[in-house]
Amino acid sequence: MAGVVVQTAGRKLGKTEANWVAAVESGTGTTITSILFDRRVGVGEVEEALGDVVGLHPRLRSVIVREGSEFFFKTAEEVRVSVCEVDRSLERFDDDEEGNAREVWHLVTEEELNTPFPTDFPIPVFVPKLYLLPESKSLLVIRLHASAADMASTATIVKCIVSSLHRRSSGESKIAGDVEGVENRNSAEQGAVLPSVEDVIPPGQANKPFWAHGVDVVGYGLVSRRHAYLPFDDTESLRASKLIRGALTVEATNLLLKECKNHGVSIHGVINAAALKAVAAYKRVGAKGEHYGTTVLLQCRNRLQPTLPESSVGFYHAALMRTIHTSEPEPFWDLAARCSQDFDTAIKNRKHFTDMGDLNALMVQAMRFPNLTPSGSLRTSVLSTMYDPVVEDLGEEAAAVGVKDYLSCSSTHGVGPCLALFPFMRRSALQFSFIYSSPLYSRSLMQKLVDSILFYLSED
Incomplete structure (x- = not known):
């Protein structure tokens, strides 16, 4: 795939990233990005777009593995995305547990927000699902592990998905020359692909006796x-x-x-x-x-x-x-x-x-x-x-x-x-x-x- 960043070497999780492994297991730090479409979106269409995303951003195709008491990101060179499709088009639910009227896609987002990541290793950090909703709408929900993506990352992911869908709908499937791809490839060439935040704090700025x-x-x-x-x-x-x-x-x-x-x-x-x-x-x-x-x-x-x-x-x-x-x-x-x-x-x-x-x-x-x-x-x-x-x-x-609406x-x-x-x-x-x-x-x-x-x- 053109524009793919190749990164196969594993990396030990930094202290902050490792902290999120325990936090996500406790119930905090599962990040959700939901994109609501006013049309039916095909699984193949979504898988191709998400393939572009994980191709440009190696962290998203990583899994977390454990070796002894330490955690590592293991990143596959192969880009492969499988999307689970869930049909909720016949379900008419629009009230929460307190009887308040809610938008269906908000309730589905909440369900995913409270769906835990597996506790057995390896742990995926990027889990997409495509929901078929009433009125011929579709909802793409991406569950992200906090160790692999912060809230600022969600804007990049959404933009990349939309850009890929738009390119493909226009008959442009290549992603070579994409700005994000160029930036990540440059980082790879410099040997500084996706370091932990602790590893790139400016010298002396974290010093404390x-x-x-x-x-x-x-x-x-x-x-x-x-x-x-x-x-x-x-x-x-x-x-x-x-x-x-x-x-x-x-x-x-x-x-x-x-x-x-x-x-x-x-x-x-x-x-x-x-x-x-x-x-x-x-x-x-x-x-x-x-x-x-x-x-x-x-x-x-x-x-x-x-x-x-x-x-x-x-x-x-x-x-x-x-x-x-x-x-x-x-x-x-x-x-x-x-x-x-x-x-x-x-x-x-x-x-x-x-x-x-x-x-x-x-x-x-x-x-x-x-x-x-x-x-x-x-x-x-x-x-x-x-x-x-x-x-x-x-x-x-x-x-x-x-795209009708989206949230993170x-x-x-x-x-x-x-x-x-x-x-x-x-x-x-x-x-x-x-x-x-x-x-x-x-x-x-x-x-x-x-x-x-x-x-x-x-x-x-």
Whole structure:
């Protein structure tokens, strides 16, 4: 196949990637990308398009193998994609467990979000399914292992699928000359194909004395005891990740960005502020306020050495965990400015690199000893979000191949936040996938929070 990246050598998983093996098994980190078509899409058509994708991105045709206590990516040279087709066209289900009307493809996406990867090795990292839905619609669902693909990777994957479908529908089956293919081939020639994030941190930027690691791990643990959380509904029943979608209009997005510029506030600062204000208002904390733990995921490809192309598919996010105090009377833009400055200062001090090992260790401890978390809930913060929204720009090709809608999100019902916000910028509008753990929290509670967050972002 033209444009295929040949990579057969195995690579040991980095510490962050290996951490995700345990996290995915616990219920957190299964990433889903769903593409809804307004037409019937054939299995052969999808397999050819996905063959182009895994040909350009070797990590997606890898499996995770275990040797002793260590994990390795084993990548096949041969490009082969098999798609399972599931017929749901005769099923008329549009209500969730609480009787709320839902779009069928959202419910199917939730099912896949809660479908675990196998625990027996080798473990695949890329599992596609094609669903036949009512009204002659089709839904392509791709389940991704977090160790192999972060949220930024999903935009690359979707764009590549759409481009391949469009090329083939136009009679152009060759993919030689594709920009992503060229970038990955160049990386292969330099011997730096898909390194772990730890292996490409700029020299000196992750340095921290051994004793300081211990102090910071203890410090994170002690500070977390001050954190307030959302009230739990059911801490005993089996949990699953649930999805709520939300969006601003183009006009509201433009106004928000304009106000961010006027106030000198970043988009991640304003999103965090909206979520924290929504939580404080829901809990009626009054003027006294509460301390909340908030986690921001930073996309690091352009911060590494050597830098990686934005189209590189792998896990290259670093987490920043901060404690933010707020009260109900605090002005929204004051809180947004504090959130923005707090995270920007942490990045300036390289906390995303120096604390990477500490946060990985805390994540492992929470999974091993759930009783260390409030009510054994495995909640480690009140919310998590992205530092920058993932930009999804498919152009007119999407409509040309019948794409009606699409979304990406990750499961969080293992170890994770009370509410995870996945922001995307699509066609100049800010959109979100909100994920929460059920029945730890009810859908009605989370819908109120989502509505409040969107209110702050569009009206305040």
